[in-house]
Structures are given as C-alpha cells and as structure tokens.
Amino acid sequence: MRSICLLVVGACVACAPTRPSPTLAPDTGRRLVAEHGMVASANPYASDAGVEMLEHGGNAVDAAVAAAFAIGVVEPMMSGIGAGGGMLIWRQHADSAQYVDFYATAGADPDTALDHYHGPSDTALAAAIPGSVAGLLEAQARYGKLPRAVVLAPAIRLAKEGFPVHSLLARVVAEDSAKLSHSAGASRIFLPNGHPIAPGTRLVQPELASTLQLIADVGP
Numbered sequence: 595m596r597s598i599c600l601l602v603v604g605a606c607v608a609c610a611p612t613r614p615s616p617t618l619a620p621d622t623g624r625r626l627v628a629e630h631g632m633v634a635s636a637n638p639y640a641s642d643a644g645v646e647m648l649e650h651g652g653n654a655v656d657a658a659v660a661a662a663f664a665i666g667v668v669e670p671m672m673s674g675i676g677a678g679g680g681m682l683i684w685r686q687h688a689d690s691a692q693y694v695d696f697y698a699t700a701g702a703d704p705d706t707a708l709d710h711y712h713g714p715s716d717t718a719l720a721a722a723i724p725g726s727v728a729g730l731l732e733a734q735a736r737y738g739k740l741p742r743a744v745v746l747a748p749a750i751r752l753a754k755e756g757f758p759v760h761s762l763l764a765r766v767v768a769e770d771s772a773k774l775s776h777s778a779g780a781s782r783i784f785l786p787n788g789h790p791i792a793p794g795t796r797l798v799q800p801e802l803a804s805t806l807q808l809i810a811d812v813g814p
Contacts, residue, residue, distance in 0.1 A: 633657050636672065639757060640665035643748035647740060655683060656738040656745055659730045663749035666726070667802065668757055671766045675805065678725040681733045692737070696729020728814040746810040753806055756798035764793040 626632065631654075633644030643664035644657035652660075658681065666674035673679070678697035685692060734745055767774065768790040774780040783799060784791050791797060 631657075633661060635661045635665055637665050637668050637760075639668045639748075639752060643752075646748055647745060650740055650744060652740040652745070653738060655681075655734055656740045659734040659738065660745045660748055662726070662730055663746055663806065664752055667749050667752040667799065667806075668760075669763065671763065671770075673726070675727050675809075676724045678723065679729065681729070683733065683737055685737075694729055694733040694736075696725030696732070727809060731809075731814050742813065743810045746806055750803055750806045750810065753799045753803035756796040759791050759793055759795045759797050761793045763797075764791060764795075767791055 631645070631648040633641045633648070635641045635644065640661040644661035647656040647660045650656075662673065662679075663675075665672065666677070680697055681694045683692045683694070684690075731742060734740075734742065738745065767784045771785055771790050774784050779801070781788075783797070786795075
C-alpha cells in the first residue's frame with residue numbers, strides 16, 4: 595500500500611469540554627477560526643478522533659496520530675497500518691520543525707503489481723514496508739501527552755463497532771473488486787455475498803479491531 599495521509603491539527607494547551615462550531619473570520623469570509631483547537635482530515639470520523647484527543651487534554655500530535663489510525667479504518671484505500679508516511683511537527687516553544695519519516699517500499703510497485711495477476715492468492719508479487727505503526731507511535735511517544743491506548747481507542751471503536759460505508763469507499767471497492775477477490779479475508783469483508791459492499795452498509799472489521807487492540811496493548 596502506498597499512501598499519504600494529510601492531517602492538519604491545531605490546539606492550544608487548554609481545550610474546551612464541548613465542541614462549538616468554528617466560525618468564519620470576518621476579515622476574509624473564508625478562514626475558519628476556532629477558540630481552542632481544530633482538526634482537519636479527509637474524513638469526519640478521523641477528525642472526530644483527533645478532536646476527542648484534544649478533549650482528553652492531548653496535544654496536536656496526539657490528535658494527528660489518533661486521526662491517522664482512524665482514517666486507516668474508514669478509508670483503507672488511502673491509508674492504514676500497512677502503509678508508510680511521514681509527520682511534520684511544528685514545535686512552537688522551540689520555534690522549529692521536526693520531521694518523523696516512516697515511508698519505504700521494496701520490490702515491485704505495490705499500486706500496480708496485481709493489475710494483471712490471475713494466479714493463486716497466496717503468491718506475493720510486491721511487498722510494502724509497513725512503517726506507519728512504528729512511525730506514528732514513535733512520534734506520539736516523543737511529542738504526545740496521552741497514553742497509547744487512549745490515542746488508539748477511536749480507531750479500535752470504529753473497527754469493532756463499524757461505520758456506514760461512504761460513497762468513495764464503495765466506489766473504490768467496486769472498481770478494485772477483482773483485486774480484492776484474490777484474498778478470502780478481503781472478499782468476506784468488502785465483497786459480502788460476492789458483491790461489492792454498498793454505500794450505507796455498516797462495515798465492521800473485527801480482525802482489524804483485534805490488531806489495533808494488540809498494538810494499543812503491547813506497542814508496535
């Protein structure tokens with residue numbers, strides 16, 4: 595899996611216990627301003643995971659890591675624990691930036707290796723080096739404030755309890771159904787009864803929940 599997960603998080607030291615809606619700044623009419631903190635991601639469930647960390651007293655790194663793990667659950671075609679990436683952290687008190695790099699791949703291009711493959715499902719043509727788990731947790735351990743279990747809790751909950759499939763995920767599953775069919779596990783989750791999962795269907799991923807719980811319990 596080759597993926598990039600972009601998260602923008604801002605937080606002050608003290609965060610409000612409630613979630614007032616951000617307001618449009620009067621000077622531009624477009625710039626959003628929040629009094630205590632803001633999380634922006636590609637998916638509202640991931641943004642909610644980040645905001646939950648701020649409400650628990652965490653900082654921007656806690657929020658970004660929680661959002662990254664959550665988006666791996668709700669948008670698995672974009673990111674996930676088998677991916678790689680990097681995190682750029684602005685440290686206001688030090689007036690400097692810190693970059694944590696956890697991206698690498700090996701072998702054939704993982705994005706195209708299965709495009710024309712029709713052999714047995716247990717044959718590996720390409721391997722990605724999954725750096726996301728180690729990299730995200732390294733960043734959180736160095737610069738975050740909250741316990742690892744708290745940061746992973748939203749992603750575990752989403753995988754265990756499920757969420758309604760959004761139109762983008764449903765479309766990608768339909769487009770890539772031939773690739774997904776190579777794996778019995780992927781077929782069971784994303785191709786129930788042999789058909790691509792439909793928008794609005796509740797997607798529950800118990801194995802992913804167990805894996806995330808194991809990461810929360812023992813680390814990367």
